[in-house]
């Protein structure tokens with residue numbers, strides 16, 4: 443077992459592009475779906491599995507869908523879920539800090555949509571390499587060139603078509619793999635996966651004349667010739683740097699092209715690598731166990747205060763019962779009942795390796811951004827806060843509860859549920875979130891856990907930016923002249939509250955020695 447056989451990745455997409463369908467098919471191909479229905483499990487595997495099932499039942503926390511693991515050809519794939527619907531929140535963003543690569547799913551008829559773009563920007567921030575999967579080619583969609591060019595232009599990426607659909611929608615006949623010159627044909631009523639594979643010598647191979655319709659074949663030959671002249675060749679390094687994306691076409695629903703996608707993740711996607719930390723980056727080969735918490739899932743049952751902290755293992759071999767020290771809070775904690783996510787064939791479910799995710803039940807001691815390590819000398823850096831997209835003013839129903847409210851807001855912002863901003867002028871605290879669901883979670887937890895009744899009122903602000911400058915005089919001038927729009931975050935950093943994105947642009951231009959950052963490292 444070594445870090446090189448792990449692929450820890452997430453799928454980024456806009457709702458409805460097919461993420462759920464693709465996830466199911468990936469798990470199915472990897473054999474993990476059997477897990478759910480499988481009765482027999484041996485020894486350690488059975489123990490580990492029943493552990494998390496018990497946790498799920500007793501505590502009402504659904505952890506299984508947060509991390510999905512499957513194996514294929516000796517590679518272990520850890521797929522981390524990035525909730526993308528109404529429950530879109532900072533968790534979604536932060537999950538992307540725990541992956542080594544991402545698959546971007548786009549709907550062939552719709553192209554790049556808003557949520558895909560936002561998630562992409564987070565990937566770019568950390569140079570997360572991206573494989574593109576253009577889904578739903580069994581339906582009518584845009585021209586292949588239009589899709590490729592849109593990805594290139596909107597996302598400023600070099601695109602490399604790795605496969606090419608033959609026809610689309612009603613005329614769909616199969617997929618041509620440009621790297622191997624294989625033609626993949628659907629079999630039967632095109633519901634069967636894998637399909638039939640025909641090795642050719644290239645699109646000009648005469649045997650294709652007997653297989654594909656004349657129209658589709660002529661177009662394929664013409665398109666591929668244009669594509670080969672027009673797009674760069676695949677370059678592994680450019681991909682791993684986040685500058686180039688290989689593009690695959692397929693249909694998750696019809697289980698078509700999914701195989702090529704898995705093969706691409708196995709072949710190209712980076713295994714766990716060194717992560718930025720203080721005092722020095724941590725290599726996955728380091729023998730000490732280190733990791734960081736990228737997500738904390740609170741209990742859905744308000745009578746329990748248990749949480750599950752999701753830790754990405756960065757180095758070392760984690761073993762059940764191990765003691766780890768959370769940076770900043772000192773006391774080592776023994777991790778007796780970790781949730782280890784594992785694939786069907788894994789015998790040693792009591793161990794986890796770099797790239798794996800471990801769920802750690804706790805009572806609120808572990809927070810998003812925490813580093814855990816055996817010897818306490820490391821701290822991972824770079825887990826960002828994101829500029830909130832929804833800002834609200836918090837008003838108390840009972841004004842004597844100010845102190846409790848402040849404590850609750852500090853706690854919940856440390857946990858990563860919300861961000862809190864304390865304006866320089868006035869006493870109306872502002873909270874910020876990136877998704878609506880976070881507001882509901884906030885209100886119900888204020889009520890249930892802190893006994894604070896609060897209401898959220900509209901705020902005059904639309905977004906927030908962290909302010910900094912190398913030029914102390916310029917910074918002071920800005921801060922002095924804009925006090926009415928300034929606040930401090932939980933850690934006392936200055937934040938500019940803007941009424942619109944336009945205002946951010948306007949102010950940034952006027953104070954060009956000051957930076958207005960949309961993210962801040964925790």
Ligand code: GDP
Pocket residue numbers: 455456457458459460461462463464577578579580581692693694695696
């Ligand atoms: P998500 O919101 O991104 O998770 O998308 P889903 O996987 O739930 O898919 C949204 C809808 O698109 C569902 O009705 C799927 O059946 C459908 N869908 C997903 N993949 C395909 C595909 O490859 N072809 C077609 N025709 N429909 C698809």
